[in-house]
Amino acid sequence: MAISLAGCATGRQPAPVEELGAPAGTTLGTPSQGGVPSAMGVPPTGEAVTIPLGEPGLPATAAGAPPGSGVGPAPANPAVVALLNDANLAMQNGRNDRAAASLERALGIEPRNAWLWHRLASTRFQQGDLSQAAALAAKSNSFASPDRKLQAANWRIIADVHRRQGEVDAARSAEEKAAGLEIP
C-alpha cells in the first residue's frame, strides 16, 4: 500500500523501478523515535546543504547536545559533500532509490566513511528494507570507532529494526548499547 502510494507520488513512470533484493511488501516509514534518520532527510535550508556531516543523526533525546561535539567522520571531500546533497534532495523528493545510488557513489570515493554507511542504512530503513538497514548500520559501526555518537545512532537503527520485527529483547539490548554510547 505504502509502496503504491510512493509510486503515485513520483508521477507516471514509463517503467517500474525494481530494487532487487528488497523485501516485497514491507512498509515504508521513518524509524520510531523520530531520531536517527530524520536528521538526514531535510537540509536546514532549501538550498544545498553545505556540511550536514558533523551531526550524525542526533536522537531526539540528545538533541540538546552541542552540535559538533563528538563529530563524526565528516567528509571534507567536496565530491562526497556534493553527493550527500544529491542524496538529501532525492530523499526530499521521495526518491529513496536515487538517494541510495548517490550514497553508493559517495562510498566509491570514501569506502571507509562510517557516516556514509550510516546514511545508507537510514535510506534503506525508509525504503522499508529492514534487514539491510540493520546490516548497513552494523557495517557503519565497523568503521565508526571512536565516534560514539555515530555508533549510538547506528545502534538506534538496529533497535528500530528489531522493534519492527517484534524482537523486543533484541531491541532493548540495542537501545541499551546506544544509551551507553551516548553517555559522554
Next chain:
Amino acid sequence: MAPRRARPRKHAGKRRSRQSSPPVRVAFGRARRRLVVVWSLVVAAIAAASYVLWLDRTVTAQFEGRRWQVPARIYARPLEIYPGAPLTPEVLATELEAAGYQSGSVERAGGYLRRGDAFSINLRGFRFWDGEDPPRQLSVTLKDGKVQRLADGTRNIPLVRLQPALVGRIYPGHGEDRILLRLEEVPPLFIKTLLTVEDRGFYRHSGVSIRSMLRAFMANIRAGETVQGGSTITQQLAKNFFLTPERTITRKLNEALIAVLLELHYEKNEILQAYLNEVYIAQQGPRAVHGFGLAATFFFGRRLVELKLSEMALLVALVRGPSYYNPRLHPERAKFRRDLVLDMMEEQGVVPREKTEAEKRRPLGVLEEVPVGQSRYPAFLDLVRRQLRRDYRDEDLRGAGLQIFTTLDPLLQRRAESALSARVRQLELDSARLGPGTLQGAVVLTRTTTAEVLAVVGGRKPREAGFNRALDAVRPIGSLVKPAVYLAALEQPGRFSLITPIDDAPVRLKDERGKIWAPRNYDNQLHGSVPLYVGLSNSYNLATVNLGLELGIPRVAETLERLGVTRPLPQYPSMLLGAIELSPLEVTQMYQTIAAGGFLTPLRAIREVTDANGSPLTRYPLNVTQSVAPGPVYLLGHALTEVMRSGTGQSAYRRLPEGLVTAGKTGTTDELRDSWFAGFTENILAVVWLGLDDNKPTGLSGTTGALEVWSHLVSGIRSESFLPTAPDNVVFSWVEPVRIGSRGFGFNCADARRLPFIRGFQPRDEHCGQDDAMTPMPPMPPLDRH
C-alpha cells in the same frame, strides 16, 4: 514476412481457376461467359481488396509495434573525476579514448585537448540511470597523480562522471544494430542534405512521385545505366522495412502500394524518423549497421549532432550504395560521391558555394578502426549476461535496446589480462614441463568495499570468447580453504587465539571406504607444536587437519557457507585440505567476505539497467549481510597478512612495495595440478588460478605460479594498505613468536610482536615499548602506485 505475404495470393489464384470451367452450349454460353467475366472481376476485386487490407494491417502493425530490434548496450563503470581523485594524465587519456573522445580539438562535443597535465574536455551530455548529466566545458588539472582542479568553464565543480565506455553489445539473432534517434535529435542540416539528395518533394508527395520517377528514368536513359533512383523516402522505407530484396515488377508495385498506405496512416515526420533509423548503411561481419545514429558512430566515432557538413554528406552519399561507396574500402569512390552530394546542396541553394568548396577540401575523416563492435571483454560480459538472465528474457536482452551499466574497470581489466598473459608465457619459458601455449589461467578482480567485480579474465587469450575459466573452471581449491578452518577456530575465543599451540603432527584416518588417508606437509617435514597463526601463514597441512578435526568438519563447512560458498560441501576430512571444487569466481566470493570484514555482499557486475530511452528498469543495490562477527575475522585478516609477511606469500614482496600491507593465501592441489592465489589490499581483491585444461600437473605451486601473476598485477595497481579498523572487542598484546608453545609466553622485547586478541582472552602482563592494549597496529603510509 515473405511467406505470409505469399499465402493470400496463392489462395486467390486457386479460386480463380475453379471459376473457369469450359462452356457446354452456345446459346447458354454467351450469358454464361458474361457471368464468368463478371464473377471473375468480382473475385479479383475482392482478392485485391483483401490483399490491400491485409497489407495495410501488416504494415501498420509493423510500424506501430516494436519496429526495431536494438541490441542491448553494455557500458563500463563511469570514471568519477573529483579533486583529490587518483588520476594520471595517461590514465585520463586512456579513459577518454575508451569513452569515444577524440584528441586534438575541443571545438565539438566529444573532443579533448591535453597540454601536459592539463586537459580541456568538451564533455558530452549523457543519460545515466539517475538522470541526465549535462554537457560541459571541462578543464581538469592533474598533479602528482591526483586531480588538482576541476572546472566547468571558469567555475570550479566538486565532481563529474565521464560518460562510460561502451564495452559490448548483445545482438538480436539477425545481427542488426542501430542507435535509435528521435527526429528532434537529428540536425536540420542533415535532414536538408538527405532530402536534397534522396527526395526533394518529400513533404509534398503522397508516397510515390511520378515526377521523380520520370526524372530518374530520363537520367538513367541518358547515362545508359542506373544513376538515379526514382524512389521516394517513403518507398525506400517500404523497401527496407517490409520487403525482400528481389528486383521485380511485383515488388516495385508492392513497394509503391505500401508507400501510399504508409502516407495514408502516418505523418511525414513519423515516416522520416522511421527512415532515419531503418536505412541500411554498412556491414561488419554479421553486424548490419542500420540508421544514421549508428552510422555516425560507426564511421566517425561521433554522435550525429556533432558531425560537420562534409561528414553528413558522406553518410547521405552511402545510402545509394553502402558497399560500393564504403569509405574504408573505396575512399576515392566515397569522396567522389560525397562531393557530388555537396554539389547538389549548392545547386539547390541549401549552402553557399564557399561553404561547399571548403567542405570538399576536407578529408573523409573516417576512423580507421570501427569502434567496439564485438566485445573486447568476453569473459566479463559472460558474467554480466549470466547475471542478467536471472532477471530478463533473452529476447529482451537481444532486441529491446537495454542499456546495461556494469562495474567493469576497463583499465584494470587490461592490466589483469596482460599480467596473466605475460606471466604464463614467462612461466612456460622457465619450466621444463610446460609446452608453449598450454598453461591456462583465470583472474577475478573486485573492489573489496563494494564487492563490485572490476575485471574478469577467462584465459590467456582474453579477446577470445570460449571456455571462461573464471566462471567455469571448477577445480579443487587446495589450501585456499584453510582460512575457513582457522576462522572457525577463532570464532571460539575461549578455546583459540592466534597463538594457541596446535600440533603439526602426523594424521592417519580411514575414510568411509576403509581407505587410509595420511596427508603430508608440502615440505614433507613435521613442525611440532606451532602457534595457530603460523599453521595458517606457513600453510601446514597437518596442523590444519588436526585443528579442523578438533573443530569438527560440519563446523568448518558451515563457516565456508557463511563466507559465501553455496555449492554442496563434501563432509570428509580431505575437505580440510581443499578437496572442494570451486570456480575462481566462487573463491572470489569467499575471500571477498573476509576482505570486507565479515560482511557478505554478493559479487556484483551490474549496477543498473535502463530501457532504450534511459528510463530505469532495475537497480542492483549494494546489499550486505554480517555473516561473521567482526572480531574473529579481524584476527583472521591479521593472520593472512602474516602469510604475506613471513609465510608462503612473502615472495610477492620481490615486486610489491615494501610498505604495502597485503593479505592472502596460496593454494596448491595434488601433484601440482592447480596453482591458486587469493589476496587483497584495502580496496582490491584478486584471485588467480593457473592450470592446464586437461587437468595434468603443471609443476607450479600456488607460490611459484599464481602468486607471480597476482604480485605483478597488484604491484601495478594503485591500492592502499590493508589496515582494517580494529573492532571494539579487539585488543593488541605483545607476544614473542618463537617460543610460544614450548615455554609459554616469554618476553624478549627484541623479537616480540603485537598480535590482536579478542578482549578478555589476551595474554597478560607484557610491556614492550609504550604498549597500550587499545592501540591498533601502527599505520603504515598508504602507497600510491601505478
